[in-house]
Amino acid sequence: MPAVDPPTPHARRRLRADAERNREAIIRAAGTVFAEQGGGVDVREIARRSGVGMGTLYRHFPTKGDLLTTVLEQEFISWITAAEEASAAIADPWQALTVFFEQSLAHLARNRALVEGCADVTGPFPQCARRRIDVMNSLRLRCQEAGLLRPDVTTDDLVLLSMSLSQAVQAAGSTAPWRRLLQISLDGLSSRNGDPLPDYGPAAETSDAQGPPGRVRPPVP
Amino acid sequence: MPAVDPPTPHARRRLRADAERNREAIIRAAGTVFAEQGGGVDVREIARRSGVGMGTLYRHFPTKGDLLTTVLEQEFISWITAAEEASAAIADPWQALTVFFEQSLAHLARNRALVEGCADVTGPFPQCARRRIDVMNSLRLRCQEAGLLRPDVTTDDLVLLSMSLSQAVQAAGSTAPWRRLLQISLDGLSSRNGDPLPDYGPAAETSDAQGPPGRVRPPVP
DNA sequence: GATCAAACGGAGCAACCGCTCCGCTTGTGT
DNA sequence: ACACAAGCGGAGCGGTTGCTCCGTTTGATC
Numbered sequence: 001m002p003a004v005d006p007p008t009p010h011a012r013r014r015l016r017a018d019a020e021r022n023r024e025a026i027i028r029a030a031g032t033v034f035a036e037q038g039g040g041v042d043v044r045e046i047a048r049r050s051g052v053g054m055g056t057l058y059r060h061f062p063t064k065g066d067l068l069t070t071v072l073e074q075e076f077i078s079w080i081t082a083a084e085e086a087s088a089a090i091a092d093p094w095q096a097l098t099v100f101f102e103q104s105l106a107h108l109a110r111n112r113a114l115v116e117g118c119a120d121v122t123g124p125f126p127q128c129a130r131r132r133i134d135v136m137n138s139l140r141l142r143c144q145e146a147g148l149l150r151p152d153v154t155t156d157d158l159v160l161l162s163m164s165l166s167q168a169v170q171a172a173g174s175t176a177p178w179r180r181l182l183q184i185s186l187d188g189l190s191s192r193n194g195d196p197l198p199d200y201g202p203a204a205e206t207s208d209a210q211g212p213p214g215r216v217r218p219p220v221p
Numbered sequence: 222m223p224a225v226d227p228p229t230p231h232a233r234r235r236l237r238a239d240a241e242r243n244r245e246a247i248i249r250a251a252g253t254v255f256a257e258q259g260g261g262v263d264v265r266e267i268a269r270r271s272g273v274g275m276g277t278l279y280r281h282f283p284t285k286g287d288l289l290t291t292v293l294e295q296e297f298i299s300w301i302t303a304a305e306e307a308s309a310a311i312a313d314p315w316q317a318l319t320v321f322f323e324q325s326l327a328h329l330a331r332n333r334a335l336v337e338g339c340a341d342v343t344g345p346f347p348q349c350a351r352r353r354i355d356v357m358n359s360l361r362l363r364c365q366e367a368g369l370l371r372p373d374v375t376t377d378d379l380v381l382l383s384m385s386l387s388q389a390v391q392a393a394g395s396t397a398p399w400r401r402l403l404q405i406s407l408d409g410l411s412s413r414n415g416d417p418l419p420d421y422g423p424a425a426e427t428s429d430a431q432g433p434p435g436r437v438r439p440p441v442p
Numbered sequence: 443g444a445t446c447a448a449a450c451g452g453a454g455c456a457a458c459c460g461c462t463c464c465g466c467t468t469g470t471g472t
Numbered sequence: 473a474c475a476c477a478a479g480c481g482g483a484g485c486g487g488t489t490g491c492t493c494c495g496t497t498t499g500a501t502c
Binding site: 443444445446447448449451452453454455457458459460461462463464466467468469470471472 | 474485491493494497499502
């Protein structure tokens with residue numbers, strides 16, 4: 001038997017023309033359906049929408065999870081790439097941060113599955129998660145070096161904030177309501193608010209009534 | 222046939238002793254399981270944990286949804302009642318707002334099903350949702366009359382914020398990370414940030430690249 | 443055009459889950 | 473102690489969903 005596969009396994013074996021067409025139809029349909037209804041949709045729906053039988057779908061993607069991963073990775077990459085470019089193109093650090101959030105949330109607003117996929121940080125896209133952290137980290141540093149962002153905000157804080165806002169974006173149907181929330185959050189991030197944030201603490205799991213009562217700080221208008 | 226039921230149907234017919242015991246065991250187990258795993262759990266798991274058969278469970282609660290509603294309503298009420306009392310007992314408006322959020326989120330942090338149930342505002346507890354809105358509205362008014370809360374924040378904004386934060390609370394395992402996020406949000410709500418929030422707009426559905434570019438406002442430290 | 447591996451489609455399998463049915467058990471009133 | 477309605481348990485039904493099996497079709501190659 002001749003060695004059909006070249007020793008480099010990363011190049012997918014050349015597909016027949018119809019197979020290639022079907023594969024892309026599946027990805028396109030899955031992208032739409034996952035975005036509309038989240039990762040929980042029936043696989044039959046995707047097969048139907050892409051005009052393909054179940055057998056075909058499952059030869060291209062041995063598992064529903066594989067299909068979801070493929071689609072989500074594409075969209076994750078296009079999203080994070082746009083974010084990287086925007087943040088690199090904008091000189092003003094604070095504006096870069098603002099545009100990053102607006103753009104991210106506008107993107108996530110239209111994709112339920114992407115929001116779900118971003119929720120677990122240890123998700124199936126470690127390199128994408130890495131890039132997201134890097135972008136946010138660089139934005140944070142730029143803003144803090146310019147003295148615009150309160151100094152004790154961490155990258156983790158920003159990641160958690162973006163996840164929290166992306167849920168709000170799903171809950172609020174239209175565009176406007178979460179824009180207001182974003183404005184409020186960004187104002188809260190501004191170094192105008194000089195007071196220190198509460199500590200992370202060493203995983204104080206069992207503290208419901210926490211020791212130091214969080215020092216309620218009435219604002220000074 | 223004698224009329225067994227008194228004409229007042231609101232008093233549930235007297236249950237046999239074991240039936241009463243079972244009913245409460247079911248509610249207790251369901252509360253735990255729903256809180257741990259959300260509303261999606263298998264009913265068999267609840268039956269198992271309460272030491273009861275399926276038939277028993279379904280005689281007491283003709284539907285899984287009924288059970289969920291019963292449990293959630295109890296917890297919703299105990300939560301909102303605590304919030305009402307706290308907010309009435311605290312004189313300082315800003316501290317009342319702060320404590321309201323801290324208490325709410327601490328409560329929601331330990332109950333997945335409650336977070337899910339709060340997500341749909343048109344949920345099965347209109348009177349509870351009403352009370353929640355009333356508490357938030359009164360807190361908002363108190364803070365705004367005292368000049369502590371930026372004047373164009375609406376009650377809807379606060380509701381959306383609390384839903385958004387409660388999702389963050391689920392994502393962040395331990396207590397500390399979302400406390401920081403709450404602090405940031407509260408700072409953003411402070412009237413120290415005088416700039417107007419973006420309009421709600423008449424459901425501008427198709428505006429991705431919005432007309433007025435949102436006026437990026439660099440903070441003034 | 444002939445050949446055949448590659449690709450296709452969709453009926454159907456297995457597991458899961460909400461809910462029901464019905465024969466058995468038990469608390470309660472006499 | 474007895475009778476019996478009220479209550480109980482869990483096997484199983486029907487619907488859904490992820491995935492497979494296999495007979496049929498089709499694009500590439502000569």
